[in-house]
Amino acid sequence: MELPKRYTITLDDDPSISKIIAQVTGIPSLPFVSAEALRKKAGSFDPVAAFIDVHLDSNEIGLDFIPEFRKVWPFTPIIVATSDPKDHLIGEALAMGANDFIRKPINPVELTGRLHARILEMSTRRKNDVVEIGDIVFSPGQSSISKDGQVSYLPKLETQLLSMLIDQRELIVSRDELKQRLWGRIAVSENTLDRKISDIRKAFADINSVCVIQSIYRKGICLKFVSAEEKAEKSGPKTAV
Numbered sequence: 001m002e003l004p005k006r007y008t009i010t011l012d013d014d015p016s017i018s019k020i021i022a023q024v025t026g027i028p029s030l031p032f033v034s035a036e037a038l039r040k041k042a043g044s045f046d047p048v049a050a051f052i053d054v055h056l057d058s059n060e061i062g063l064d065f066i067p068e069f070r071k072v073w074p075f076t077p078i079i080v081a082t083s084d085p086k087d088h089l090i091g092e093a094l095a096m097g098a099n100d101f102i103r104k105p106i107n108p109v110e111l112t113g114r115l116h117a118r119i120l121e122m123s124t125r126r127k128n129d130v131v132e133i134g135d136i137v138f139s140p141g142q143s144s145i146s147k148d149g150q151v152s153y154l155p156k157l158e159t160q161l162l163s164m165l166i167d168q169r170e171l172i173v174s175r176d177e178l179k180q181r182l183w184g185r186i187a188v189s190e191n192t193l194d195r196k197i198s199d200i201r202k203a204f205a206d207i208n209s210v211c212v213i214q215s216i217y218r219k220g221i222c223l224k225f226v227s228a229e230e231k232a233e234k235s236g237p238k239t240a241v
Helices: 015-025 035-044 062-072 088-096 108-127 156-167 175-183 190-206 228-235
Strands: 008-011 029-032 050-052 078-082 100-103 131-133 136-139 144-147 150-153 211-216 220-225
Touching (some): 015 029, 062 078, 062 175, 088 100, 136 156, 156 190, 175 190
Parallel strands (some): 050 078, 078 100
Antiparallel strands (some): 136 144, 144 150
């Protein structure tokens, strides 16, 4: 099947939703009723946006698949559309990596406004794939951080984790939120997250960066920047008392 030049993807067990979205946006929307079926083909698509339902007929939860879709489509707006009234779903959807959230029945004005805003937002991110922050240059596309000609490369999950921390720098992010965005509903141990954080800290140390990842007891993780003097003071030898 030849794909249209511009299209969205709709994952929803109601086939009428993709037709409504196509009518509202003015471009085709490829319909999928199974998240697993979409997951298998996601790598061959480059949609303008993806609309994901929460509850699917096959007992699949659309939110569970968002982290994987986000990896495949790093700059594609992912918008959750559901008739479920539970407010906590908004936070879950955003924590999983979605860009926005709309309720059904779909309001054409709201859908159009949110879609255009998210496309602009993700387009800006694509253009600014290289981020200069603190004393480093971070390239999510190259999975690297660099400083003064020194480069350190990160694995995929560590790159995603660092992207999250940079987006929310100076803010405390709960460990649960980080795990949810990285692994979805898959249960992972605290040690698994700690190893990812440790890998990023080592990458910072390898290029002698002033970026620091702090663990705040019972609160979460925070990316901060310290001066070279502060860093030297913290890492220097302690005087015996």
